[in-house]
């Protein structure tokens with residue numbers, strides 16, 4: 001297994017099964033995983049814990065993933081955190097980019113692709129171990 005040395009991923013997903021599955025996969029690959037099931041919680045966890053990257057489901061109860069991303073990107077404290085939008089709707093990509101999302105993944109998204117994209121946006125952390 002590739003060591004990623006405490007890189008923190010904030011996994012935002014309101015579907016319990018998907019969140020559980022991707023949490024397991026990310027932890028298996030060595031990431032520390034924070035979880036949120038709605039947009040408000042995602043914003044507050046991001047502000048408090050400063051994850052290295054955020055996987056943002058766009059369809060969420062309360063404020064959606066676009067609004068959560070707008071709030072994170074307008075706050076200097078969290079603006080630099082890469083946000084990867086995850087949605088079943090290809091048509092949402094322009095809205096996601098406009099909201100400040102750095103990347104875009106379409107559901108259903110194979111686990112390998114999620115891990116690949118997370119590593120890519122983190123600058124290949126397996127080659128640049130960082131202490132927590």
Ligand code: MN
Nearest residue numbers: 014057059060
């Ligand atoms: Mn959803």
